[in-house]
Amino acid sequence: MKFACRVNGSYIQADVEPRLLLSDFLRHDLRLTGTHVGCESGVCGACTVIVDGEPVRSCLMFAVQAEGSKVETVESLSPDGELSPLQDAFHRHHGLQCGYCTPGMLMTVTALHRQGCLPTDEDGIREALSGNLCRCTGYQHVVEAVKDFAA
Structure with a gap:
């Protein structure tokens, strides 16, 4: 199926299998490997991205469901290579260990912050x-x- 969306501000058109997960499309087709896949059942949150302003488990969404949407991955938080204020807070407070879950946490916090909640x-x-x-x-x-960060 053909579909189009914006990923981290860039317009993307693709022809994919209808059953391709958004997480796999981001990681394998677009090489945005900051989106991690943990449980593949939506429980762990490692694959969380923001779709049209909402935090979404990308392992539970087909890529074609993003048709016309704005998708943001953890890579969007520091497009110029500098840490965002949220990433800097995680760094200063040692808010990560292995880092596998961190991108999902960053995206969840980013979405909640933007929503004002x-x-x-x-x-x-x-x-x-x-x-x-x-x-x-x-x-x-x-x-x-x-x-x-919230302060």
């Missing part, structure tokens, strides 16, 4: 990120980074 309290931040699983950390540094 990013919590600033510890419990609220934990709840907001409850769909982004990490096996390496106890989340405290992530929460501190988001708290700092």
Whole structure:
């Protein structure tokens, strides 16, 4: 199927299999490997991207469903190579360990921030990120980074 969308500001036209997942299209066709695939069932949040302003599990969406949409991946956060304020907060607060889940967390926080509903309290931040699983950390540094960013 042919489809077209904007990915990180660039207009993309593609001819793909109808069953190709958005996560696979981003990673394999566009080489945007910051979108990670963990569970492939929408549970872990590693594949989270922003589609038309909403955080979306790209492993649960077909690429052709992005027809006419604006898709943003973690690569869009630092187009000039400089860390975004959110990435800088994660860096300063050591809000990552292996980094596998980090892109999904960054995209979830980015979407919530843009929507004006990013919590600033510890419990609220934990709840907001409850769909982004990490096996390496106890989340405290992530929460501190988001708290700092939200301030």
